[in-house]
Every structure is written in structure tokens, then in C-alpha cells.
Amino acid sequence: MAASLHRKLSDQHDFSHSLRFSKYFITGASSGLGQALATEAAAPGITLGLVARRNNRLLEISEPLREKGATVYLYPGDVRDGGFLKEAAGDFETRAGTPDCIIANAGIRGALDDNPDRRQDEDIMDTNYHGVRNTILPFVPILKHTGRGTILVISSLASFLPLPGAGGYCASKSAINTWCGSLRYELKPFGVRLTIINPGFIRTEMTRDNPYPMPFVMEAGEAARLILRKATGSRAVVSFPTPLAWGLGFLSILPAALRESILTAILNRKH
Numbered sequence: 001m002a003a004s005l006h007r008k009l010s011d012q013h014d015f016s017h018s019l020r021f022s023k024y025f026i027t028g029a030s031s032g033l034g035q036a037l038a039t040e041a042a043a044p045g046i047t048l049g050l051v052a053r054r055n056n057r058l059l060e061i062s063e064p065l066r067e068k069g070a071t072v073y074l075y076p077g078d079v080r081d082g083g084f085l086k087e088a089a090g091d092f093e094t095r096a097g098t099p100d101c102i103i104a105n106a107g108i109r110g111a112l113d114d115n116p117d118r119r120q121d122e123d124i125m126d127t128n129y130h131g132v133r134n135t136i137l138p139f140v141p142i143l144k145h146t147g148r149g150t151i152l153v154i155s156s157l158a159s160f161l162p163l164p165g166a167g168g169y170c171a172s173k174s175a176i177n178t179w180c181g182s183l184r185y186e187l188k189p190f191g192v193r194l195t196i197i198n199p200g201f202i203r204t205e206m207t208r209d210n211p212y213p214m215p216f217v218m219e220a221g222e223a224a225r226l227i228l229r230k231a232t233g234s235r236a237v238v239s240f241p242t243p244l245a246w247g248l249g250f251l252s253i254l255p256a257a258l259r260e261s262i263l264t265a266i267l268n269r270k271h
Helices: 002-018 032-041 055-067 082-096 118-146 167-190 220-230 242-253 256-270
Strands: 023-027 047-052 071-076 101-104 150-154 193-199 237-240
Touching: 023 032, 023 082, 023 118, 032 047, 032 055, 032 101, 032 220, 047 055, 047 082, 055 071, 071 082, 082 118, 101 118, 118 150, 118 167, 150 167, 167 193, 193 220, 220 237, 237 242, 242 256
Parallel strands: 023 047, 023 101, 047 071, 101 150, 150 193, 193 237
Antiparallel strands: none
């Protein structure tokens, strides 16, 4: 009991000292992981710029954040709208200054369907790929000019390989990882860090109704603490939980026919 309490206090101590950002700009902040990230970051002296489509939810979550001492600016809108995000970025810079940490978190999965319609896949790509680009690009010139800043892109372990019934989602995450990997080369000489975050299953609205088991599922708060702790490092990619990341990584290097056979067997067992 005493050892467990000491470990918990030690973890909290390490986390508080590793977090050196004071200004955050977070998309998809009204629920799930985005809300958890804002909650974990909120403290006296911290400024949060929060973006989400649901204005009522932004208003609801902003009060507890302010009670924790954070200054909060709300930007209700859709990340698919590049013009909106450019205005939001400019407003945040004017009112709070350049963000130390930009978290491109907004994303959608779409319905679990082996035959998704074209519009659904377009919405997924517009949000998960173009939405991330719309979030990052307005800040790039000022980040290069100041020579500092951290960008966190919340992707997914689903980027590792094609998964049954999730073609649009896997494609969007794989595409944004590739784009961000390329952008990292451009930003690194200016002292700007970009880290791709590949989480596994997190208990959120998106995963609440999943009809299949979710191995190593994490609570949103737990995942947020891990992400913010890792954000202070210089790693290009952070993937977790480790057992699931290793398992999917191993599947991704297998011959396609063998990989498909294994995944089909798992899918059939689920049914």
C-alpha cells in the first residue's frame, strides 16, 4: 500500500516537472482524448486554445478548466475548414502568443462497415488528413521564426496496416503519418519538434460501441498523461501500448497473404 502510494506520488511529481509548455492549441477538444489532454494540461499560468465543432460542449468543459486556473479561449468550428483554422490560429497568437504545443487531435472513424459509402471515406480523409494539415500549417511560419515549439499529431496504431472494415480510417492515418514525417524534416533545422502519436484503444465516445474486444484499452486520462509526458522528448514517433504496437508492427511486415489469413481468422472468431 505504502509502496503503491509512493509510486503514484512519484509519477505525479515526474509528470509535473516534465511538462514545460504554457500555451496549448488543441483540436477535437470537446470530448474524449482532446478533453482529457486539456484537463491534464490545465493549471495556473496555462493558456488553452480549444477547437471543436460542438460549441455547447466547449462551453461545458471550459468552466472546470478555468476553475483549475487556466486561461481558456474557445474556437467552435470544423477542422475541415482551413479558413476557420487560419483565423483561429491568428486570434490565438494575437491574444495569447505563439503556442508552445499544438495538438492536432481531431479525428473521426466512421461507421464500422465492410462496405462504407464514398461520402464517409471522404469525410474521414477530410478530417483526419486535411484537418491535421489545416491545424498545423497556419502556425508553421511563426514557429520557424521563433525557432521553438512542439507539434503533436494524434494518429493511431491503425496506421500500421490495413484492417478489416476500416479502410478509410487506416488510409487517413497512414497518409497523415507520412505527411508529418516529411514535414518533420522541414521543421527540425528550425528547432521545431513534431511527434506522431499512435495510440491503441482509448475509452471514448468513438470506441464506446465497438462490437469487438479492445485489448489493452486505456482510459482517456491515462492516455493523456502518457502523451503529455512523452511530448517533452525528441522522439519522432510514440506508439502505445507497447504489446499492441509490437503485435501490429509484426503483422505489418508479414507477407500480405499470411497477414490477411491471420486477420480473417481473428475476425471470424469475433463473429
